[in-house]
Amino acid sequence: MRISARTDYALRAVTELAAAPPGPVPADRIASAQNIPRRFLDNILLQLRRAGLIHSLRGPEGGYWLARPAEDLTLADVITVIEGKPEYPEHGGYPGVAGPLAEVWTALREHEERLLTEVTFAQIVSSRFSA
Amino acid sequence: MRISARTDYALRAVTELAAAPPGPVPADRIASAQNIPRRFLDNILLQLRRAGLIHSLRGPEGGYWLARPAEDLTLADVITVIEGKPEYPEHGGYPGVAGPLAEVWTALREHEERLLTEVTFAQIVSSRFSA
DNA sequence: CACATAGCCGACTTATTAAGTAGGAAATAG
C-alpha cells in the first residue's frame, strides 16, 4: 500500500470537509488545518471536484463541501479518483514456476480493496472503522 | 502493495532457484525462464547474495542456489532485501480529525506483512499458500 | 597453462513520476 503525498493530502482534505459543519469550507482553512501546501491543495481539490466528489462556490464565503453524505463516501472513492486504476503486476503473466505468485498479489489486492471500500469518512471522523 | 519490476524479478528468480534440483543454477537459465533482462538480473542476484539469501559459484558449472531451504525462506525476506524498510505515511503525524487515518494504514500494513512473512517459497513452488 | 564459462562490480543513461510552483482569469458577496 504505497500512498503518495497527493493521495494522502486528498484524504485528509476530504476528512476536513466531512468533519466540518454544513456550508462551504475555504481551501485556506483546509491547508492550514492539515499542513498542506496551498497551491498544491488547489490542484487536488480541483481534481476531486471534476470527479464529482465535492462541490464548490467561488468568492467570499465560498469554499468546498462534500457532494454526498460522509456515510456514503469511502476512502476508495477518493483514492481511485487521485490514483486512477491500480495496476498490479500482470505484465505478460508469470512464466512457469512463478505462476502462483500472481495469486498472492491477488489476495493482497482484494483484502486492501475490501478494507478501503468499507471504510467511510463518517467512520474516520467518528473514529469508528472496521479495521 | 506497489511492486517494482526489480522486486518482481527478484521473487521470480528466487522461485526458480527454489524449484530447481540441488546444485548451481546459472543466471542465464533464470533469465530465459522468467524473461528477465540478463544484465539487470546480474545486478539483482548480486544484491541477494550480499544479503546472504543465496550463494554462488563462478566458472563453468557455476551459478546460484538458495542459502537456506525453501521452507525457511519467505516472500518478505526477499522483498525486504530489495526494497529496504517499507515506509508508511507517518511524516509528522496526522493533524486533528485526520488522526484515525493512520490506524487504517497500520491495519493495512500489518495484514500485508503477515501474509508476506507467512508465505514461503516452498509453498509457492508447490502451489500451496495460505491466501 | 590456456581457454571458455560464468559470476563480480561500480558507474552510467534515460524515462517516468512525484511534488510543488507560477501566473493570471473568472466568479461572487457586500
Added chain:
DNA sequence: CTATTTCCTACTTAATAAGTCGGCTATGTG
C-alpha cells in the same frame, strides 16, 4: 467596485525506476 476565493494550464525540479556498459575475477576442462 473591490476583496475574496475558486478555476485552469503549464512549468520546474528532484527522485526513483529500469536497465545498460565495460571490464575484471574466479573456476573447471583439456
